[in-house]
């Protein structure tokens with residue numbers, strides 16, 4: 011989605027009231043702020059905007075303590091959309107502000123081979139205006155609510171929410187690999203089941219993180235639309251990482267633009283990766299997301315991503331204390347422990363003292379011990395590599411006995427019950443609680459009786475990236491690493 015960093019008009023909420031009183035004129039809701047009375051009236055008389063506006067999402071902006079990106083898509087004729095927002099505590103919307111959206115036309119999804127929800131072949135019909143705004147000047151550690159307005163009509167849909175960073179502790183729910191596919195709505199049902207179970211366990215979740223494959227075919231706009239209709243999308247900021255399924259079409263390759271247009275991520279990635287590879291800061295953590303579809307092109311592409319990331323780490327120094335990285339392809343293979351992309355990132359993680367490395371794709375949950383120089387070290391000194399489980403309950407890969415890297419992998423999990431297509435029924439997600447000096451992770455999954463279970467609850471102490479690590483052993487001479495392996499252990503061109 012289009013990101014707008016330019017300063018938008020944000021008059022105080024009372025400016026229009028004052029002007030209206032002074033001039034005794036009819037109030038114009040097209041202006042920049044909407045007093046509560048007018049907003050309430052607009053809400054009462056409005057017709058639902060859902061026909062014109064879809065795929066609304068709150069994505070991170072660079073500084074999540076004072077900024078948030080909102081994105082949505084609108085019919086081509088809806089050229090005057092805006093976001094109305096206020097603090098959640100402002101129940102009457104008395105302090106509501108309005109920010110005009112800017113848009114660009116998108117036809118990237120139009121005409122792409124896909125399927126209808128009743129499983130018929132069809133070509134996506136998706137020409138729309140891709141809207142985005144960056145809200146600025148937000149109050150840290152604050153719950154906000156927002157709605158999208160079309161012209162002067164505010165949506166009658168319930169308000170949507172996000173929370174700004176700024177608290178000394180925060181939590182996020184990490185999901186992966188739901189492969190939303192409209193002919194099989196049970197996939198999103200299962201995600202929602204485990205999502206709700208996790209929120210019951212940890213009601214203070216501040217945002218949602220995803221390590222990709224959220225849709226079965228990224229080229230199928232109707233799948234993205236379905237994803238953003240799920241309840242979590244309206245309740246939380248959503249930070250997503252592109253997966254192979256998000257990139258691909260039903261047939262004939264894929265396109266980064268599918269992911270870029272579906273979200274309104276910061277456009278701070280390297281050339282060709284704007285809105286796809288990106289970084290943001292939440293609390294004292296620098297989050298960096300990488301595009302494995304780009305990096306699988308070979309060592310040069312991987313080096314380009316790492317050079318960008320190293321530059322961000324250097325330039326943002328002082329604004330963060332810890333680093334979390336994320337990509338879609340898995341660090342290890344949970345079927346046997348074989349290294350996959352761990353080999354390609356371990357030196358980077360060592361050099362930059364990455365605290366947590368997150369990935370998905372394998373569909374098997376994994377957590378390593380703290381690793382540095384390819385060996386287990388004390389908590390805080392190394393990097394913990396984790397892979398989120400799948401959440402759709404039918405494309406799971408079965409965790410097997412670890413015949414490799416057993417000393418590094420502390421825990422793996424998958425369901426062991428097979429689905430109709432021969433894969434296991436894993437439905438899980440991960441809760442991550444980030445304290446000032448520690449991180450707690452919990453695997454939440456639905457068991458065979460559809461009961462929520464918590465497993466692998468683990469707390470690890472952490473150190474700032476620039477802390478002294480004198481307890482680390484001397485680094486051993488470099489060993490030759492294997493050539494990058496695509497390791498598409500799951501999620502092939504099937505849905």
Ligand SMILES: [Fe+2]
Nearest residue numbers: 187223371501
């Ligand atoms: Fe997947």
Ligand SMILES: [Fe+2]
Nearest residue numbers: 223254371501
């Ligand atoms: Fe994948």
